[in-house]
Amino acid sequence: MQIGEAARRAGLTVKTVRYYANIGMVTPRQDAVTGYRDYGEGDVAKLQFVGKARKFDFSVEECRELLGLYEDRNRPSREVKAMTLKKIDEIDARLAELQSLKDELTGLASACDGDHRPDCPILNALSGK
Amino acid sequence: MQIGEAARRAGLTVKTVRYYANIGMVTPRQDAVTGYRDYGEGDVAKLQFVGKARKFDFSVEECRELLGLYEDRNRPSREVKAMTLKKIDEIDARLAELQSLKDELTGLASACDGDHRPDCPILNALSGK
DNA sequence: CTTTACCTTCCCCTCGGGGGAAGCCTTACA
DNA sequence: TGTAAGGCTTCCCCCGAGGGGAAGGTAAAG
Numbered sequence: 001m002q003i004g005e006a007a008r009r010a011g012l013t014v015k016t017v018r019y020y021a022n023i024g025m026v027t028p029r030q031d032a033v034t035g036y037r038d039y040g041e042g043d044v045a046k047l048q049f050v051g052k053a054r055k056f057d058f059s060v061e062e063c064r065e066l067l068g069l070y071e072d073r074n075r076p077s078r079e080v081k082a083m084t085l086k087k088i089d090e091i092d093a094r095l096a097e098l099q100s101l102k103d104e105l106t107g108l109a110s111a112c113d114g115d116h117r118p119d120c121p122i123l124n125a126l127s128g129k
Numbered sequence: 130m131q132i133g134e135a136a137r138r139a140g141l142t143v144k145t146v147r148y149y150a151n152i153g154m155v156t157p158r159q160d161a162v163t164g165y166r167d168y169g170e171g172d173v174a175k176l177q178f179v180g181k182a183r184k185f186d187f188s189v190e191e192c193r194e195l196l197g198l199y200e201d202r203n204r205p206s207r208e209v210k211a212m213t214l215k216k217i218d219e220i221d222a223r224l225a226e227l228q229s230l231k232d233e234l235t236g237l238a239s240a241c242d243g244d245h246r247p248d249c250p251i252l253n254a255l256s257g258k
Numbered sequence: 259c260t261t262t263a264c265c266t267t268c269c270c271c272t273c274g275g276g277g278g279a280a281g282c283c284t285t286a287c288a
Numbered sequence: 289t290g291t292a293a294g295g296c297t298t299c300c301c302c303c304g305a306g307g308g309g310a311a312g313g314t315a316a317a318g
Contacts (some may be wrong), residue, residue, distance in 0.1 A: 081241045095228065
């Protein structure tokens with residue numbers, strides 16, 4: 001099938017699918033005459049796989065790695081689990097960071113009247129006064 | 130003072146300070162003979178201000194806006210508070226997103242044995258089987 | 259025969275700078 | 289006096305993960 005159909009079935013944009021072909025992640029057959037990319041069922045499955053992994057916040061390089069594991073029928077599940085736990089740790093770190101950021105901003109906002117007067121604890125905090 | 134000293138005092142890199150000069154955010158005087166940028170105390174204060182605002186996850190454009198409000202002695206605190214509340218909302222949205230992502234990944238990881246065997250619920254989930 | 263809807267490659271854009279080259283300025287030291 | 293070191297300058301390319309659009313080829317339908 002052509003790239004548009006493959007993209008639609010994988011829930012990705014044509015640009016994204018073409019990008020994955022360019023970086024060698026999902027490489028379809030290419031018609032020698034027209035130059036059109038020709039996607040098979042297996043390619044679409046890979047595209048869907050990568051699309052889901054991306055939604056799970058795996059980077060493109062991590063997706064490439066996961067795809068390698070996915071295609072290796074004998075790989076131990078250990079490696080996949082390790083990558084997933086690492087990703088969870090990263091998310092945890094980011095959650096903590098955002099939470100403390102939110103706490104600080106919330107504290108500043110509650111101290112600011114937010115009216116017509118120019119005095120503003122938020123700006124004072126930013127300017128270090 | 131020269132850019133290196135200004136950067137050190139603001140806790141930023143020279144590259145970053147030069148970038149802020151290039152985009153017109155903090156524009157020091159520039160020596161006509163040597164071409165060296167010449168930072169005053171007010172410039173350093175602005176750099177520190179922007180540095181802190183960046184740590185609070187404000188974008189460079191938002192920092193530019195905050196800096197404008199900071200320099201306007203008569204601006205109402207309303208605007209600053211509104212920006213802060215908006216930023217808090219954005220952080221909340223990102224927190225919720227990351228939390229649900231973490232929940233999904235945690236569920237998958239706990240279902241995966243993570244041993245030498247090839248069966249892996251994580252990959253199965255990604256491949257939609 | 260022409261329109262329409264695909265597809266291709268190619269290049270520039272995002273955001274917030276980082277890395278490094280080539281070249282100028284000033285100071286310190288042999 | 290030379291030179292080495294450490295500042296500074298501009299200029300250009302790089303990152304991730306594609307998006308936008310131009311210019312041009314192709315296929316199917318009217």
